[in-house]
Amino acid sequence: MSAAQAPFAFGTELCRPAYQGSATPRVSSGLRYPEAVLAHCQRDMPSSRIFVICSKSLATKTDALQRLQKILGHRIAGVRVGISSHTPLAEVVETVDESRDLDIDCIVTLGAGSITDAAKIVRLALANSVSTLDGLDTLWGTAESNSRLRRDMAKPAIPLIHIPTSLSGGEYQAIAGGTEAHGHAKRTFFCCGANPDLVIQDPELCLTTPAWVWLSTGIRSVDHCVETLCSLLSNDEGDERARVALPKLVSGLLRCASEPDSLDARHLCQQGVVDAMAAVSSGVPLGASHAIGHQLGPLGVGHGETSCILLPAVCKYNLARNANVERQTAVRDLLLRQEEVQRLVGQRGSSGEVPDLGDVLDAIISALGMPRYLEDVGIERHQFAALARNSLEDIWIRTNAVCITEEAQVVEILNLCSRGEKRA
Secondary structure: OOOOOOOOOOOOOEEEEOOOOOOOOEEEEOOOHHHHHHHHHHOOOOOOOEEEEEOHHHHHHOOHHHHHHHHHHHHEEEEEEOOOOOOEHHHHHHHHHHHOOOOOOEEEEEOOOHHHHHHHHHHHHHHOOOOOHHHHOOOOOOOOOOOOOOOOOOOOOOOEEEEOOOOOOHHHOOOEEEEOOOOOOEEEEOHHHOOOOEEEEOOOHHHHOOHHHHHHHHHHHHHHHHHHHOOOOOOHHHHHHHHHHHHHHHHHHHHHHHOOOOHHHHHHHHHHHHHHHHHHHOOOOOOHHHHHHHHHHHHOOOHHHHHHHHHHHHHHHHHHOOOOHHHHHHHHHHHHOOHHHHHHHHHOOOOOOOOOHHHHHHHHHHHOOOOOOHHHHOOOHHHHHHHHHHHOOOOOOOOOOOOOOOHHHHHHHHHHOOOOOOOO
């Protein structure tokens, strides 16, 4: 589908696999989310004991949860309202405790981000009879990163349906992140490779999403594309899907900023996320923007905001070391084929030098009104050392185009993200 896609309209459902060669997740669009959930719970994943995890803002500030409850009626066995930012594992345990004796046969999430990750970890915990923090500690990471990882882990079996209201894309993959309570470190759960079963796209529901959440999480998906295309460990499938996704996302986001009520623009962004996550799911390891961003999250920075701040800086850090020059140039040129991006870059004036990828990304992110400095999101220099230490434990820090093995390298990138620091 090109960026000039047909106008979006409700009426007929289109349901297809997100990825070639994989039955899950399937992507549903064209029906409003209550009707889509009911149709699938009646038809291809028969469910009569549904557990709903709903964001607090949707439950308290909109009628979104009531609409779902009304159409599902007696099929709902239980509801959890709210999971805090960055999915505290203590709250995951609470949710497991709330759901484990309900004999549930389906989990539905309404919202995005933290509740998406929570649902994936909950069904992994239920499959492995885990109901404590100590038990969760045996389910995360790899054998290399977690000496307590159990070898006989059972695969999640309960169907999982996501109804996302952001663009971060976690709904399309098995991986989930949760934050442990003591050191605030982010733990990665691979969930036995069991993707969610169904993602329901409803751009009308997404009109309830605050603009800063929608736009920043859209940049998170842009980050998926850019770090895929700039990776030295990429593959043809990942590159192809990322090249398709990136123009959709950038065009859609810029239009959402200027036309916030446009269902067409929201739907275009949602379609871009599918391609972006297909790129990630092709097996391409990502880089320092994601790795460092994972550690900013537990300090209160939104996933999307981490990408807004880090991605241009990581591109500049890698480019200065001639790590992936050709790949960055190709991504820059892909973005500059869009007239709106050319205009944004042109508005910044010219010093006679051709802008690099970091400059182009900076122009796009700034035009969306997103934060560009760590100070903008409350992160100060005295926190850099701890951030650097935690970042070195992330699975993607060493797969950055410049292999990062020392705290000083992370601190150098953080300095590039600090107000007043020269970014060139």
